[in-house]
Amino acid sequence: MAEVLRGTGPGTARKAPSLARLSRRAGVLLGTLALTFLGLLFVTFVIGRVIPIDPVLAIVGDRALPEVYERVKLELGLDKPLTTQFVRYVAETATGNFGKSVLTGNPVLDDIRQFFPATLELATLATLLGVALGVPAGVLAAVHKGRWPDHVIRVVSLIGYSVPVFWLGLVGLLVFYARLDWVAGPGRIDIVYEYSIEQSTGLMLVDTALSGNWDAFRDAFAHIILPASILGYYSLAYIARMTRSFMLEQLAQEYVTTARVKGLGEGRVVWRHALGNVMVPLITVVALSYAYLLEGAVLTETVFAWPGLGLYITNSLFNADMTAVLGGTVVVGVCFIGLNLLSDLLYAVFDPRTR
Amino acid sequence: MSARAWLLSDAPASRLQARLGRAYLSARALVANPLALAGLLIVVALVVVAALAPMLEVGDPFAQDLSQRLLPPSAEHWFGTDQLGRDILSRVVQGARLTLTIVVLVAVIVGPLGLLIGTVAGYFGGWIDAVLMRVTDIFLAFPRLILALAFVSALGPGIENAIIAISITLWPPYARIARAETMTVRNSDFIAAIQLQGASSARILWGHIMPLCVSSVIIRVTLDMAGVILIAAGLGFLGLGAQPPAPEWGAMVSAGRDFLLDQWWVATMPGLAIFIVSLGFNLLGDGLRDVLDPKHA
């Protein structure tokens, strides 16, 4: 997909792309997207049909009358052949109908819409932390390659790749909440404040700040800082490592020698020239890191009782609410696809060589 | 001639000598790197502990003794006891077997599967390639844990299902690697020569192309092992892996959550085990990559 956008495939000349070429590229892109989305739905559809649980029984209960059973079965379209069911599934999902949650009875999409902002807030803050700390760390590691700053940062990164997120969360709670009392405990906000917040974006930090409710803001911050830091650590590990790798590659390039020959100070050589060339691939790294955080969020939210999409999926899982689980999986899959696409697009937009 | 001189000779007399010589140099480079060496030692320790678990004198991982529940680490119970009075050290040791089983089985499924799909796609090209690559892309479009979750939730909890679920989510990158390597050699002269001799596609794939791709896949598998351990532990934490009373490390951490504040060791010890083993594989994988693929530095 990236090659299509960057125009480095066969038959692409290095001139400004004509409208026809651009629209052809866009067409290919959309086609690929649609296929991938279709495939995603196919996988979730298969999973949904593989379960040993009878979906009808899950809704009506095992003491229902046979007529009720039959009616629900017809409603769900389970009497039709599988291909028809799949088509219906695709049509429904594409229009936003993810089915009804077995547990709550609500449309799954509505439930997800309630839970999603919490994950969004957590992942965004974690990514911001990861970038703010990870990029300078990676640069430092590359500039001082082989010496102690490099070793320290590599070890920190390595630990981030090796430590289980749920365990780190628990240890974090134990140390910073139970023993040191520096942060608030599990949950998103204290009950005291929960109903006094005017919800506009669903992002607690933003909502409380916008309405000037500073007590609630502080409380929300105290609750989010630990899970965000823990997820942020993973983001940092990945970003620092990639930054280091990119920087090492750039620092070996000839234009860096040119910059030094010009008499530029080493600071400018590193932070303006080398880092400038790293920015573009780094944007895609950040987008991907955001995507990976969606994964980590599942376990983090479980540990911190954070009411986000991850917790929604795991709770639905424990309650055998397959519709909800699959709905959540589709949403995460779509986000993943979207972020990958965004990273490819950003690359094409920002790299002057593709303009 | 000493063994070392024979290995390092500039003009090896046989292919075996050349291969052994290269392996020796790689092994030396690997061991010279202290971090990689540490990783190797950790992995070796895991294998040894797992293999010798029944013989190690650490007590019975399943023996419950409620009068001994939740004891802190002591001389008698190095890691303390859990909520059912079981010795945690022995459970961690026993859990090493489970971890190793999962890692090995996933590797054995994922490597060949990815290799097969990748080489077939790369060799035949055309619509076979397009279809297989679309399938690969679809599986790559999911974050691994979520997909594994969905699969396990559908199939039911248990260690076998966990292994299957993880394998299903993990094979795409290997197919990609194998495909890329296949495509670079597909048009080379020696393949053309074998085709002219009348070899069937199956023979070419199996005998000539796959062996070339094997080493990249092996490197990647080692690097991914840490991730496999973490995903498996995550599934265990959610109760989707090996079921109690099996001493799966993730499940043990989850069980220890309730006692986290006062009896921290119940959750911390198995978590440490996960961390150290994962770290070991990461260090080893990094070291292997530095040695075998120096561009990556």
Place this chain on the structure above:
Amino acid sequence: MPEARAAHAGPLLDVAGLHVRFATPRGLVHAVRGIGFTMGREKLGIVGESGSGKSVTARAILGLVPRPGRVEAERIDFGGTDLRGLSPRQWRAVRGRRIAMVLQDPKFSLNPVMPVGEQIAEAYRTHAKASRAEARDRALAMLEAVRIRDPRRVYGAYPHEVSGGMGQRIMIAMMLVPEPELLIADEITSALDVTVQMQVLAILDDLVTQRGMGLIFISHDLSLVASFCDRVQIMYAGRIVEEARASALSAARHPYTRGLLACLPSVDEAERAELPVLKRDPAWLA
């Protein structure tokens, strides 16, 4: 002003006993083995094949030999300044301002994500307190000096948008804008077509002569160097094996030089049916 600088008595560059060694896992590589030379405000050519140590010499003079290389010299004297053991701050006053270097391939030696005009302006502002507008004007003037038509358009262009010859002229502009005393040209024409080579060299010749600068011209092309430079040094395996005025090159004595000269075809030769192949004598490594 070039005239004021020429008041310094003695050679522009005086090198003696220069050694560069690289410690590699496979052993010590002795890239430059105790060479020495002096030069004034003239065009000195250094010719050698790959691995002869000519580029390493240039980088050693500028203090840019990368780790794990180690530079040792009895003397590296540049216009009264000892270039050995300078601090980074002292180097910033020398590099660009007094000595500059143009590299081989502008595709790689120019920053790909910065417009070329800004890279020239940056070179100017590093060594002169000037506003952005002034620096821009200077850069445009320099682009004209290297005979680039439409300097304004080229100013905002990116390196991948200009041809090889134009890129090298931009590099020359960038390196000459702070008015250094010595320019090192490291294989600057090796990546160019022959006709473009001539153009670039003509421009370089003009500018160097106008400004009274010294030029070290490094190349593997003996005939090119002989036609362009005043004096020529031949390097082989880290040593200088021959030194001569360009006009007197045909009277060279070292067998390596004679071998190189013999390999050059000439348009109006009648006697030779085959070009000879250079035979390397291991004695030259001693």
